[in-house]
Amino acid sequence: MTAVDTSAAPKVLIAEADPWMRELLVQTVLSVRCDAQLTVCADGLEALTGLGQTPDLILATWELPGLDGLELLRRVRQRRMQPVVPFILLSARSDGASVREVLPFSPSAYLTKPLNMDSLKQRLNALMQAFGQEMACEVPPLRPGMTLHKFLEGRRASTDGGPLLADVQVAVKRSLNPHGLNLKVLEEELRTDPQITAVLIAAANSAAQHRDGMVQTLMQALLTLGTTQSMNLVLGLALKRSAKLSDPALAEHAERYWKAALHTAEYGRTLARQLEIDQERCYCAGLLHCLGDLALLRCLQEWLLAGGTLEEGQIAKALDEFGAAYGSALRTRWRLPLELRELIAAVYQLGGGVYSRDELAMNLAAQMARLPADAGLEGVADSKSARLLKMAVSDLGRLRLRGQAAMPVS
Secondary structure, three states, X not given: OOOOOHHHOOEEEEEOOOHHHHHHHHHHHHHHOOOXXXXXXXXXXXXXXXXXXXXXXXXXXXXXXXXXXXXXXXXHHHOOOOXXXXXXXXXXOOXXXXXXXXXXXXXXXXXEOOOXXXXXXXXXXXXXXXXXXXXXXXXXXXXXXXXXXXXXXXXXXXXXXXXOOOOHHHHHHHHEEOOEEOHHHHHHHHOOOHHHHHHHHHHHHHHOOOOOOOOOOHHHHHHHHOHHHHHHHHHHHOOOOOOOOOOHHHHHHHHHHHHHHHHHHHHHHHHHHHHOOOHHHHHHHHHXXXXXXXXXXXXXXXXXXXXXXXXXXXXXXXXXXXHHHHHHHHHHHOOOOHHHHHHHHHHHOOOOOOOOHHXXXXXXXXXXXXXXXXXXXXXXXXXXXXXXXXXXXXXXHHHHHXXXXXXXXX
C-alpha cells in the first residue's frame, strides 16, 4: 500500500456544538478532501486551543458555548496569521444587524442555518484548491495482530450505525416539488430505513433540548428538524464510508434482519391501531429493534475493507456475540428516548413488574413476526402478552391477516 503524504493535506478546524451538525460538517469536508486532517471541537475555548495546530481552514458556528464563533473569528484576525486563514462562520442569525457585526472581521463566508450544503461544498472546493491535488485516500490497514473479536469489541462504542437501506438521493428527489421539500412524501420514502429513522430521531432530540416532549417517531423528527436540516442530515449519511454494504454475504444477512424489522414494525402498528395506542411509536420500535445487528454487519464490511477476512460461520457467530450489545450501545449513545428504548426492549422480552399496553403489544408483535406463515397460533395465544391483552387464537388469526396485508411488497 502506498503511503499517503499528509504534509500537503489541509488542516481543518471544525467547531460546532450540536453533535449531529458537527458530524455532518466532518463528512462534508471529507467528501471534498478525503485527506483533510481534522480537529473537531464542541466549544469555543477548545477551538481556541486548536488554533495552536495552525489550521489552514476554520469552520465554526457563531452559537458556540464558552467562546462564541464570532469571538473566535475576532481572535484569529487579531493574530494576523499569514497567510490569512480562511474562516467560514455559520449561524442561525440571518438578520442584517448580525451580518454587519461580522463583516469587519472578514470571514471567507457567512452561511446561515439551516445550511445550503451545495453552497458550503462550493466554498470548500474553492478554498481547498490551494492545497494541491487530493491524495488517494485508502482505508487504513488493520494493526498487526488485530483479530476480528478485538476489532468488533473496539468498534462497539463508536460504530456509525447500520447501512442505508433506502436510496436517499432518489427519496429526496421524489420529495422535492416547486415549493420545496414535502416532508410527508419524504417520510413515506424513508420510513422503512432503520438507520435514517434512528439518526433523525436522535438529531431531533438533540436540537429540541429546550422544547416540550421527546421526539419518538420519524415524522415528529422531520417536523422538528425542518426541511433543510432533515435533507442535509439524510444526504450526509450517504457520504459516510460503508453506507452501503458491498459484500454479498453481508448484504444477504442485512436483508434478512431488515425484513424481520419490517414484519415486527407492521405487526406493531396493526396491533396498536386495534388497541388504540400510538401506532407510529410502535412501528418505530419494531423497525429499530434490529439496528444493532445491522450496525454490526456494517462494521464487518469495514473489517473487510481494511484487509480482514471472514471465514464461513464467522458472520453468524459475530451477530450472536455482538448484535445485542451493539444495539444497546447505539441506543444509549444516540440518547434515544427512554420510552422508545423500553418498547424496543419489549420486542425481545418482557421484564418484571407491571407492563404497559404498548410493551405488551410490541412483545406480541415480535412473536407474530417470528412465526412461520403456516404455523399454528396456539403457542402465541398462550403467551403472557397475548393473555394480558385478551387475544385469543381467533383474534391472532385476524391480526395475522391484517399484518401480512400491511407488509410492503419487496
